[in-house]
Amino acid sequence: MIEVRDLGKRFGDVVAVDGVTFRSQDGAVTALLGPNGAGKTTTLRMIYGMTRPDRGEVSVDGIDARADPLGARALLGVLPEARGTYPRLTAREHVEYFGRLHGLRGAELDRRCDALIDLLAMAEIADRRAGGFSHGERTKVALARALVHGPRNVVLDEPTSGLDVMATRAIRKMIRLLRDEGKCVVFSSHVMQEVAAVCDSLVVVARGTVVACGTPDELRAKTGHESLEDAFVALTDSEEGQP
Amino acid sequence: MKSGRASFWVTLRKELLDGIRDRRSILAALVPLAMIPAMLLFGFDRASDEMERVRNIKVPVTGGDRAAPLIDWLDRQSGVDIADGPDDPREAVRKGEVGLALVIPEDFAERFDRSKTAKVEVVVDSSNSRNRRTADRLRSLLRAYAQQLAAQRLVARGVSPEVIRPIRVASVDLATDRERMAPAFAFLPMVLLITVFVGGLQIAIDSTAGERERGSLEPLLINPVSLLSFVGGKWGASVVFAWACALLATGMLLAVLEYSPLQRVGLDLDLGPPEITRILAAALPLAPLASGLQMSVATLARSYKEAQTYVSFLMFVPMAPLMFSIGAPVERALWKLAVPVLGQHVLITSALEGKPFAPLDFFVAAAAALAAAAVFVYLTARLFRREAIVFGR
Numbered sequence: 082m083i084e085v086r087d088l089g090k091r092f093g094d095v096v097a098v099d100g101v102t103f104r105s106q107d108g109a110v111t112a113l114l115g116p117n118g119a120g121k122t123t124t125l126r127m128i129y130g131m132t133r134p135d136r137g138e139v140s141v142d143g144i145d146a147r148a149d150p151l152g153a154r155a156l157l158g159v160l161p162e163a164r165g166t167y168p169r170l171t172a173r174e175h176v177e178y179f180g181r182l183h184g185l186r187g188a189e190l191d192r193r194c195d196a197l198i199d200l201l202a203m204a205e206i207a208d209r210r211a212g213g214f215s216h217g218e219r220t221k222v223a224l225a226r227a228l229v230h231g232p233r234n235v236v237l238d239e240p241t242s243g244l245d246v247m248a249t250r251a252i253r254k255m256i257r258l259l260r261d262e263g264k265c266v267v268f269s270s271h272v273m274q275e276v277a278a279v280c281d282s283l284v285v286v287a288r289g290t291v292v293a294c295g296t297p298d299e300l301r302a303k304t305g306h307e308s309l310e311d312a313f314v315a316l317t318d319s320e321e322g323q324p
Numbered sequence: 325m326k327s328g329r330a331s332f333w334v335t336l337r338k339e340l341l342d343g344i345r346d347r348r349s350i351l352a353a354l355v356p357l358a359m360i361p362a363m364l365l366f367g368f369d370r371a372s373d374e375m376e377r378v379r380n381i382k383v384p385v386t387g388g389d390r391a392a393p394l395i396d397w398l399d400r401q402s403g404v405d406i407a408d409g410p411d412d413p414r415e416a417v418r419k420g421e422v423g424l425a426l427v428i429p430e431d432f433a434e435r436f437d438r439s440k441t442a443k444v445e446v447v448v449d450s451s452n453s454r455n456r457r458t459a460d461r462l463r464s465l466l467r468a469y470a471q472q473l474a475a476q477r478l479v480a481r482g483v484s485p486e487v488i489r490p491i492r493v494a495s496v497d498l499a500t501d502r503e504r505m506a507p508a509f510a511f512l513p514m515v516l517l518i519t520v521f522v523g524g525l526q527i528a529i530d531s532t533a534g535e536r537e538r539g540s541l542e543p544l545l546i547n548p549v550s551l552l553s554f555v556g557g558k559w560g561a562s563v564v565f566a567w568a569c570a571l572l573a574t575g576m577l578l579a580v581l582e583y584s585p586l587q588r589v590g591l592d593l594d595l596g597p598p599e600i601t602r603i604l605a606a607a608l609p610l611a612p613l614a615s616g617l618q619m620s621v622a623t624l625a626r627s628y629k630e631a632q633t634y635v636s637f638l639m640f641v642p643m644a645p646l647m648f649s650i651g652a653p654v655e656r657a658l659w660k661l662a663v664p665v666l667g668q669h670v671l672i673t674s675a676l677e678g679k680p681f682a683p684l685d686f687f688v689a690a691a692a693a694l695a696a697a698a699v700f701v702y703l704t705a706r707l708f709r710r711e712a713i714v715f716g717r
Binding site: 129130131132133151152154155157159161162163164165166167168169170174178179181182183184223226227 | 545
């Protein structure tokens with residue numbers, strides 16, 4: 082379970098995140114939905130501890146991420162915005178490297194790698210060097226290495242952005258599987274259909290603050306819009322009426 | 325579970341694998357290595373070649389029959405080989421067919437017999453240093469012959485030859501062969517120091533600035549591992565590369581010295597396995613410092629390219645002490661030993677002089693270099709805590 086309370090962060094004069102609060106339950110998929118520049122990535126970075134919040138609290142399974150960042154990170158699997166790979170390592174070596182950093186060794190490590198390569202349909206690229214990988218293949222590698230230690234909580238920053246249909250489906254399948262295993266999944270997106278396809282609850286973010294949260298049905302009811310996309314636009318529209 | 329030490333080894337292993345597969349890092353390490361035997365052999369070859377040439381000179385003579393006694397005398401001198409000269413000596417020298425030629429003009433015999441000054445010509449292309457040396461030797465032989473002749477003529481006239489020699493200059497050269505050859509070997513420790521600085525350079529840049537530019541730094545740092553373990557592992561891999569290069573370079577130096585034409589040159593050069601090993605021992609503790617320094621500089625750079633530029637400036641660091649003491653050896657002093665890089669130069673100077681250095685001297689210099697290395701590793705880990713550095717600016 083991931084809990085975020087009153088998170089705030091500013092970069093110079095720019096307020097990136099201003100009082101974001103939400104809770105993501107185990108066995109559920111929570112989507113952080115918002116337009117570009119709403120503060121989604123910064124919020125996620127504060128959850129996994131790469132950005133220090135100016136204020137507020139983050140807890141992962143009850144561990145205070147600010148007091149014990151390494152402890153909190155051990156319980157997290159993260160697909161960050163940056164998905165860089167090592168061009169001279171194979172896909173499998175990427176997954177193994179991260180597995181070892183989490184303390185996995187020997188048969189256990191092999192088993193986890195094989196399982197992820199199978200789940201993400203990466204058998205073909207598993208022993209190829211990442212230098213020539215497509216965006217979709219790189220994302221799969223990044224996802225596999227983020228999940229190698231079987232984290233109870235998973236944070237994904239725009240997991241399907243820029244992917245083709247096949248890769249998008251593989252990622253969605255993965256997200257559902259994680260939920261069915263009882264894990265807590267938080268992902269960010271600015272694409273409505275994406276969110277509608279997999280999430281259980283929504284946190285709509287705009288200009289650094291939470292403008293609404295609830296299940297998709299609750300949001301439709303709240304805004305009076307039948308389509309989730311209309312609801313999203315209604316919620317994130319600025320006061321000046323800009324899209 | 326995952327201790328800091330385990331993560332250190334995991335990171336080190338990954339960076340080594342990555343480095344071994346990186347053509348650039350292998351090339352960067354091997355290029356200076358390849359230059360060692362080339363430079364050495366070239367140097368030896370020239371040295372031995374020139375010494376032979378000066379000791380044994382071949383003199384093509386044009387018109388030799390006009391001065392038979394002179395030519396006979398020259399021929400009797402050791403190391404002089406008289407040959408028939410070309411018909412047109414100037415043209416032949418110009419074209420490079422012969423390096424030089426001794427020309428006896430037509431009026432030589434007539435003037436010589438009348439005790440007038442008779443001219444001989446040494447035609448030489450002095451732009452070539454070998455020809456110049458041969459010509460120098462030939463001229464001094466001719467001068468000796470002329471002096472001998474002058475003395476005989478004076479004696480025949482009842483005058484002491486000393487009248488025309490008011491001063492005799494004797495030069496006494498006390499330099500040994502080894503000392504004369506020293507400049508040729510001054511670059512040896514330099515080559516080793518450079519290998520130590522270049523060997524791990526590619527990994528130091530690639531695992532810091534490169535990692536960020538590829539966008540793999542953030543995913544890596546999210547792992548629950550202390551920054552010091554990450555930086556330590558990367559640093560360790562860079563040091564392993566630098567050490568491997570230094571060992572290879574030493575092996576090559578030893579092989580080249582073993583099979584080089586030292587004996588042919590007739591040099592008693594006191595640069596053998598013990599001296600080379602001492603130079604290596606002095607240089608090795610510099611690798612951790614070099615890698616640490618390179619990593620912290622590369623981490624500060626905004627891009628990979630920038631990192632390469634900055635780090636290449638660091639190449640001057642191992643040479644800095646030499647610039648302040650050109651030619652002069654670095655004298656031992658405790659404070660110098662305690663200054664990283666300078667301390668290594670003190671040790672290397674003493675190794676070149678054939679003296680084993682005191683264990684205490686070695687430990688002081690090594691400890692100073694390692695302490696500085698630790699500072700840079702810690703500094704790099706601190707830099708990685710900065711968001712501006714992790715996410716780029």
